[in-house]
Amino acid sequence: MKKFLKVASIVLVIAMIACFAACGGNTDADTNNGDTTEAPKAVLTMATNAAFPPYEYKEGDAYAGIDIEIAQAIADKLDMTLEIKDVEFGSIIGGVQSGKFDMGIAGMTVTDERLESVNFSTSYATGIQVVIVAEGSDIKSLDDLKGDGSMKFGVQQDTTGDIYASDTIENGGYGEDNVIRYKTGADAVQALKAGKVQAVIIDNEPAKAFVAANEGLAILDGEWTKEDYAIAIAKENTELLTKVNDALAELEDEGKLAEIIDKYIPAE
Ligand code: GLN
Numbered sequence: 001m002k003k004f005l006k007v008a009s010i011v012l013v014i015a016m017i018a019c020f021a022a023c024g025g026n027t028d029a030d031t032n033n034g035d036t037t038e039a040p041k042a043v044l045t046m047a048t049n050a051a052f053p054p055y056e057y058k059e060g061d062a063y064a065g066i067d068i069e070i071a072q073a074i075a076d077k078l079d080m081t082l083e084i085k086d087v088e089f090g091s092i093i094g095g096v097q098s099g100k101f102d103m104g105i106a107g108m109t110v111t112d113e114r115l116e117s118v119n120f121s122t123s124y125a126t127g128i129q130v131v132i133v134a135e136g137s138d139i140k141s142l143d144d145l146k147g148d149g150s151m152k153f154g155v156q157q158d159t160t161g162d163i164y165a166s167d168t169i170e171n172g173g174y175g176e177d178n179v180i181r182y183k184t185g186a187d188a189v190q191a192l193k194a195g196k197v198q199a200v201i202i203d204n205e206p207a208k209a210f211v212a213a214n215e216g217l218a219i220l221d222g223e224w225t226k227e228d229y230a231i232a233i234a235k236e237n238t239e240l241l242t243k244v245n246d247a248l249a250e251l252e253d254e255g256k257l258a259e260i261i262d263k264y265i266p267a268e
Pocket of ligand 1: 049107108109161
């Protein structure tokens with residue numbers, strides 16, 4: 001009898017384990033069938049260039065930065081799944097315009113020229129163009145910058161730094177021939193370290209991050225320009241523009257926007 005009980009209990013345990021596994025499987029299958037669960041969330045694609053710390057950069061395989069967190073917070077409010085597309089900065093506007101991406105978030109400055117192609121959300125941050133030089137360089141101030149061929153300027157292709165620096169000397173630039181364009185700001189900074197260019201014109205926060213991460217570089221005193229960062233959205237997608245602006249306003253009211261920015265740009 002005792003032996004029978006023992007066998008019976010072993011059988012019972014095996015049966016329970018089998019049932020447990022099977023039941024678990026059924027539950028999964030039900031979920032996948034979508035009988036009782038909600039439909040999958042719609043996808044919100046964001047195009048960025050993840051070489052622009054602290055706005056967007058990669059930490060191993062993961063994306064991090066102010067823009068990434070703001071985009072995620074907007075997607076959460078819209079009950080959508082955020083999908084990040086890491087592309088060249090210069091292809092963001094075209095991709096948004098053609099509908100390839102829902103929005104472009106890349107520390108992107110609102111300019112009149114870009115406004116001809118896309119709409120911009122309300123601005124969520126301010127950017128300033130600054131100049132990075134090598135420590136000990138003869139270039140000591142913004143006044144020492146010259147478009148006379150004696151120095152080369154490194155910029156990230158298609159950014160406002162590129163657009164302004166490449167402009168004619170009469171318009172406050174240094175002339176196209178004196179500007180060397182790189183795919184990312186990081187590449188421009190490497191060119192500065194290697195002596196291929198004598199100054200890099202770039203947004204102030206990435207400039208600080210690059211100077212902190214690389215020895216022997218310094219930021220010149222003074223601001224080259226002041227700019228507003230906003231989210232690019234296709235002109236015809238006014239529905240998304242309204243939703244994004246509403247989400248941004250809510251994030252601002254909740255203090256979430258300031259919280260995200262403070263996390264990456266601690267007050268000095
Ligand atoms: N703010 C600059 C621009 O909009 C640079 C942006 C960037 O390099 N990600 O052109």
